[in-house]
Amino acid sequence: MSTLIDFVLHIDEHLMAMVADYGMYVYAILFLIVFVETGFIVMPLLPGDSLLFAAGAIAAANNNEGLNVWVLMPLLILAALCGDNVNYFVGKFFSEQIKKRDRILFFKREYITQTEAFYEKYGRQAIIMARFVPIVRTIAPFVAGAGNMPYRRYITVCILGAVLWVVGITLLGYTCGGFEIVKNNFEIVVFGIIGVSILPIIIGVLKAKLKKS
16 A cells, blocks of 8 residues: 555656656556556556646656657547446446345445436536546446446547546646646645545535535
């Protein structure tokens, strides 16, 4: 766990070391990280947002040498979509078993019911919003599949969400990463990215507690 925390907080340094050590293979490593975070329901803690920001910042700092942002973005969009589709169909496969039993792994039957109601209330934008929230973006495709959301409806917003997420955060890093204040305070920037991204989870938990009290 401490290794993961160190990797997240100093992701710029680790990513630069990976570029130096592995060259072009770093694209495959980044593809794998994004794929695993979005595709494996048991791996929701990988650094998606900060990874995209750091990759964009490093591409800008090195004038697209080592990491080219215009190669990186379509590659990671594809990684996110591949992961989402794996997660969706795994959820679809376990759908009936979850509904017959109280729990599979850490999924309770009520989670599916609640999420179906959430999707019904907020529609397609729920999938897009979930993309920008850590942990939730890993769980959302699984639950969409388990909740029998029609694939055609799911995949259209899934593509839009992946494009907005990868392009938005990577270009933010590419634009801001060259600023000295960002370079010299990258750890604080990472904390800020994490804080903003988990804010919806915190608000949701507080709202749920207030309703119960």
